[in-house]
Amino acid sequence: MSDVTASNAAAGLSQSPALASGFQFPSIHNFPPFYTLQPTASTWKNQAELWSTIIMRYYKHHRLYQLDLDDTAVNDQLFNNQRINRRLKPETIQAIVDVMVKKGDAEWDATSKKRRAIVYWRKPEDWAEMILAWVFELGLNNSILTFYEIAHGEDSEGQEFHNIHPTVLQKTMEVLVRRGIAATFQGATFEEMGVKFFNAGAK
């Protein structure tokens, strides 16, 4: 960590103050070329890597799941650094997300034509473990839960997956179903979908 600080100082990049939310951008966030899509392949690779790391951290910190390429996202302090007066262009964000999608860190919403993406700052498999652990802890196995109960129910309050994005939740359930630990039941709406965890899933 001290190395990084030293190199930051050498590069002349100042440290951004921590946000009100407690999140602190790394100082590369104040590096003007960071906001230009680098035409050199190797540089771009590193740049996209850095951006995806920052995006994931930022999303994780703020429990965000969905990235919309609209004015709000583009004007977000994540992509718009008013200190150095630089912002990422929507095309650049799109290119970064493309890189993230390739790595499995994000996924384009199929219907959005690359205008909306889900950021997996935690992988569906990890979510699955987490939810499963919570279900068994509460002894909710062998009973049917709705998706709403998992994402927004009183029991899940305080859990990391509270307010989880529906798409992420669905992906997670798909993982569990594939592993034969759970079965889903169709509901009228997405939130009315039900899921039953089997005992076999217990460790």
Added chain:
Amino acid sequence: MDRWDPIQLTPSHRPVPGPQEIIQATQDQVGLYDGRIKAEDYPNGTVYLTNHRILYIDSKDPVRKSIGLPLRFIHGIHHYGGFMSSSPKITLELYPRPSNVDLHALSNQDAISGVSGLDKTLGALSLKSQPSWVCKICYHSNEGSLIKCAVCGVKKPARDENTHVVKAPVSDSFLLNAPKDLSSHPHNKAGGGDDAAPGIACPACTFHNDPFMIQCEICQTELQDPQSIAFMLDRQEQHQRSIRQLPSTIDVGSSSSSSIPSAMNGSASNLPASDVSTGKGLGAGKFLTSVTSLYSGSVTKSSEDANSVKLSFRGGGSGAFHTLLKAAMSAKAWESIPKQQPEDRTMALALNSNAAPTPVIKVGGISGIMRSVETNQKATDETLSQAFQDLEALIDKAAEMVTLAENISKGLAKSNTMNNEETATFKAYLLSMGIAAPVTKDTAGVVFHKELARELFEFILPVVEREGGTMSLMDVYCVFNRARGVELISPKDLHTACQLFPELNLPLRLRKFDSGLLVLQTLSRYSNDEVSESILSRIKNLPPGSSLDAIELASAVQISVVLAQEQLLMTEARGLICRDESVNGLRFYDNLLDKWEI
């Protein structure tokens, strides 16, 4: 081949022209023949025809195998059009060179090598006074050095072929004639056949001159130095005496000295080699003559070979070359080489252009200096006004104007009367007028682009170096064409020529940036590493967090902005720097993105 001399080359392997020398034609893929035999060392090269010389520059080893033959050595040209697989050839017949023949005679006859001392004296003597001769067919009076009549081409008659049995090969005749001429006098005297007057018979008109005459009283032909003749005669008599003392293998018995030649001729052929060598220094002229006759077949051949050179045009182009060669031969530019000192050129120019040379009035003191200054000014004025009368005249005067420009800049270098800035500007104008005899399609033919590339290289290298090792092709085009004056070239020719640099091994490269910008770079600059490293260190030396753009780089290293931009982009492409596009334009930073870890 021994009449060809090594020549000076420029760094790009073009010939260095002498004063007033202009390249008139160029042809590549030409091989040389020494006589009828291929000259092993000169199989393939570029041949230049100038108004003074023919130059051969080997394509493989131009430094060591580049030779030149002055046109004045040539007396005949034959053109052979080529047939089937035989390439077209031009045969150049050369005037024999005395020392050359001498060498030949000696190398062919080791047995009589002992006579070389005297032989050389004789050779020198014959060289000193080659009498002019009159053609017996057309009665044209030819120069002594000619072996064929200049008008009708009939061979020079061996002068005393009637009285002597031996008939020397014609091409060697002047050497061999000399001793014969000498020997004929005592014989004639002794035999009492001819005039016994103590005078010297003129070799041209046969008038008997007073022994103290240097030139013939009648025809002004140079007479042979009586003293050296006397010396020769003396030596010869000694030899004859020594022959008489020799064992009887040689039938010297005849008391009358007039019979000696024929007796010797008769016996010499019977002489064993050892006996010839014991006759060291004896009647060298005679011996040479007689022994030569034994070898006459081979000697004739070798002397023919020595006196002709063939150029084999494997790549074609012999016809045009032949025409130009003939033109150059008839122009005889070498006869009108002005002999003035280079520093006196302006003056000389004036004299030349005035046609009537003004007598140099030697007046001392201030008035003398004033007058010479005045004359100089007048001459310069005249040259200038003539040159600018019309374009045609300007073309004719181009060479003179360049000389003038050079002189003025030399003068400027000496005097510091003008202020420096003015001088610099003026010098720049003069310097950019540099190319006196530009390569043109007419003079260079098929090798035009190669020649152009060489010329361009010589001209542009210092300019490119001054510009920091890189110059855009547009700038090159402007500067080069300005220097060429009226012989403008097209951009396409320039481009083609530039592409030939690697092939010609010249340390300049045409380089195309990704944007399509074409530049000329010196080879050292051509390396991307060097440029990008220097840019990177320049950026790193800036205060932390600063950046560089093309304009700043351009002004820092004195290159054009376009080029600076290209160099930055190239450095970026190598991943050393990264860009920042903003309202402030495109700027470049040290590539923190590449090594950043979070």
